[in-house]
Amino acid sequence: MENISVLLQDPAAWIALVTLVVMEVVLGIDNLIFISILTNKLPTEMRERARRIGIGLALVMRLALLGTVAWIVQLTTPVFEVFGQGFSWKDMILLAGGLFLVWKATKEIHHNVDPVDQKEDFIASSASTTFASAIGQILLLDLVFSIDSIITAVGMTPHVPIMVVAVVAAVTVMLVAATPLANFIEKNPTIVMLALAFLLMIGTTLIAEGMGFHVPKGYIYAAMAFSALVEVLNMFARRKRERDRQLKAVVH
Incomplete structure (x- = not known):
């Protein structure tokens, strides 16, 4: 068990903490955009509860993953090769998450730009987006971002307590910002399209990272x-x- 008092007196530990908090908050923007678009498809009375439960469960999952840091680091070891390109479990998780984001963003963009099917698609999409499915999709995408951010965090500091504080601080910011951001996106239709474009770009980036191209x-x-x-x-x-x-x- 690491000595917390020693970490508190170490300036390098404080610098690592601030850096990690900023990194986690910035990475959380991707999650917030996705959560806002997804929960806005639920009935009004369910939206805020879905955001709180989804983000709260995401926090629990991230803390659980931090308890398996040694195992997560091993996910970067290639398990097979295709045409000389090695693929690790991390790569496959990023690929799956990127493909899911591209599919989801493309589907939502189609709903927003097709003048003929827009109303019918919106009704069908809203009906298919249940409370449970929204929570499940939030956790699925958070798993992808969590593994990526934890592997990055391990390269910045070896101290798990610093990672835990950074994760809790970032998730707290997400909880505070989730509803205002979702309301802002809902009231500004052009922002919805911009947010979907962001998700499409992030999904493409995840696919590139999974294929071994660092962006x-x-x-x-x-x-x-x-x-x-x-x-x-x-x-x-x-x-x-x-x-x-x-x-x-x-x-x-």
Whole structure:
């Protein structure tokens, strides 16, 4: 058992903690976008409860995974090769998670852009998204991101208590931000499409990582931040045009 008092007096441990918390929070953005889109398809009275239960169970799962750090690290060992390319359990998990995200995002984009089938698809999609299936999908995707983030965390610090604190802090931020983000996405239809595009890009990145191509996450989050900034500017422009129209209507 690690000596907690020694860690508290170690400046390097504090730096590792802050770095891990920031990393976990940033990685949690992917999860939050998915959770927001998924739970918004549930009846209004179920949405917040689904978010809390899903994120709460995700926390329990992450803490359980931290108890098996030694086993998780071994998931990076190749188990078979295809055309000279080695594939580990981590690679296969990333591939499965990436394919699931691409399928889910593509399906939701189709529902949003098809003017003929949009209403029927939305009804069918809402009916198929039950409370239990929403929780299951949240946990499934969180498993993919958790394994990836834990392996990254092991490379940053060998201290499990630091990882535990970082995970708890990140999940707490997710719990606080989940409902406001979901409400914001629901009230702004263009944000929904942007969020789905993010999920599509993240899914493609996971597939690339699973195939052995390293994609620096800084590029991904920089692209997401730039796209979000452009959309915010568009929102301000739309609101200004709407205020101008209302003002002209009052004058005339």
